[in-house]
Amino acid sequence: xxxxxxxxxxxxxxxxxxxxxxxxxxxxxxxxxxxxxxxxxxxxxxxxxxxxxxxxxxxxxxxxxxxxxxxxxxxxxxxxxxxxxxxxxx
Amino acid sequence: xxxxxxxxxxxxxxxxxxxxxxxxxxxxxxxxxxxxxxxxxxxxxxxxxxxxxxxxxxxxxxxxxxxxxxxxxxxxxxxxxxxxxxxxxxxxxxxxxxxxxxxxxxxxxxxxxxxxxxxxxxxxxxxxxxxxxxxxxxxxxxxxxxxxxxxxxxxxxxxxxxxxxxxxxxxxxxxxxxxxxxxxxxxxxxxxxxxxxxxxxxxxxxxxxxxxxxxxxxxxxxxxxxxxxxxxxxxxxxxxxxxxxxxxxxxxxxxxxxxxxxxxxxxxxxxxxxxxxxxxxxxxxxxxxxxxxxxxxxxxxxxxxxxxxxxxx
Numbered sequence: 001x002x003x004x005x006x007x008x009x010x011x012x013x014x015x016x017x018x019x020x021x022x023x024x025x026x027x028x029x030x031x032x033x034x035x036x037x038x039x040x041x042x043x044x045x046x047x048x049x050x051x052x053x054x055x056x057x058x059x060x061x062x063x064x065x066x067x068x069x070x071x072x073x074x075x076x077x078x079x080x081x082x083x084x085x086x087x088x089x090x
Numbered sequence: 091x092x093x094x095x096x097x098x099x100x101x102x103x104x105x106x107x108x109x110x111x112x113x114x115x116x117x118x119x120x121x122x123x124x125x126x127x128x129x130x131x132x133x134x135x136x137x138x139x140x141x142x143x144x145x146x147x148x149x150x151x152x153x154x155x156x157x158x159x160x161x162x163x164x165x166x167x168x169x170x171x172x173x174x175x176x177x178x179x180x181x182x183x184x185x186x187x188x189x190x191x192x193x194x195x196x197x198x199x200x201x202x203x204x205x206x207x208x209x210x211x212x213x214x215x216x217x218x219x220x221x222x223x224x225x226x227x228x229x230x231x232x233x234x235x236x237x238x239x240x241x242x243x244x245x246x247x248x249x250x251x252x253x254x255x256x257x258x259x260x261x262x263x264x265x266x267x268x269x270x271x272x273x274x275x276x277x278x279x280x281x282x283x284x285x286x287x288x289x290x291x292x293x294x295x296x297x298x299x300x301x302x303x304x305x306x307x308x309x310x311x312x313x314x315x316x317x318x319x320x321x322x323x324x325x326x327x328x329x330x331x332x333x334x335x336x337x338x339x340x341x342x343x344x345x346x347x348x349x350x351x352x353x354x355x356x357x358x359x360x361x362x363x364x365x366x367x368x369x370x371x372x373x374x375x376x377x378x379x380x381x382x383x384x385x386x387x388x389x390x391x392x393x394x395x396x397x398x399x400x401x402x403x
Contacts, residue, residue: 061328061361062325062327063295063324063325065319066323066324083327
């Protein structure tokens with residue numbers, strides 16, 4: 001079980017919740033579990049069945065693209081943050 | 091830093107910043123931590139390198155000529171750097187900045203002679219980018235260097251920041267820098283990879299507070315054209331609270347007064363250093379803490395709420 005932090009832009013799709021618990025041994029399975037329970041998320045999170053490029057998925061604070069992407073293993077008790085891409089740069 | 095030499099102009103003092111070891115922050119004697127103090131540039135940030143390089147390239151290509159006006163979206167440092175370069179090279183400058191930036195930065199920009207246009211606070215850097223692009227389209231006398239898409243930005247870090255670190259150190263296992271436009275990480279990362287092919291190039295990325303994030307839609311996601319995420323080996327998300335704890339640690343242990351992104355870089359560097367048995371970690375600290383003094387987070391108990399509603403880097 002992983003604790004998923006839902007960004008404000010996606011809360012309407014999950015009934016206003018800020019955090020959700022989701023099941024899955026990999027990032028892909030966790031996202032599938034979310035989409036199965038909240039189908040409105042599909043359009044926001046997936047593109048051709050893969051995590052969309054404009055959504056950053058952070059597992060315990062680290063971008064999963066730099067790990068094994070959607071196949072990155074998720075340990076029990078992990079924290080996942082979904083974050084829309086955005087720039088900084090001062 | 092040039093010592094005992096005479097500089098023809100202030101712009102000749104951009105770059106060649108000091109690299110200092112952080113022995114009191116290092117988690118073990120076998121892991122050495124170093125910090126590149128970019129706050130030592132003439133206007134106090136790493137953006138002096140970028141501003142100077144972008145104007146140099148535009149002048150050399152003939153794109154930027156007397157009579158044109160510079161325009162740039164910036165939440166502070168790049169504007170201040172461009173203001174210095176514009177002043178010494180004889181161009182007026184307009185900065186588009188989110189209404190949420192600190193007073194020091196606004197005041198500094200005006201003192202340097204820049205004209206300010208504000209974009210909505212809640213749209214953050216993305217809003218400033220959008221508004222600046224609109225202004226540039228309406229008025230062709232503007233020349234917009236646009237650090238997010240200007241190849242001179244990463245090149246300044248390839249030829250400057252990265253090359254300086256490579257010549258100062260015999261070994262670098264991890265490079266950590268803040269992710270904003272991506273210029274520092276792309277340029278310095280590529281240069282250090284030339285010298286140290288096994289290097290891990292790691293980005294510290296800000297986790298925005300709910301209020302900043304809440305008013306955006308996913309469609310707003312803006313990835314700077316110069317940023318190629320595939321060139322990064324690690325990307326760590328750092329909360330405001332973690333950034334501030336990094337800042338406090340940096341000041342307490344090493345006496346270095348850093349800006350918000352420096353705190354995030356230190357936080358990420360310590361996490362990565364903790365994964366090493368031995369090795370060398372180089373951190374790039376983009377600016378000092380001076381321009382953030384008016385912000386309420388330095389002694390706040392609840393850092394996250396003190397920093398909500400703002401873009402910090």
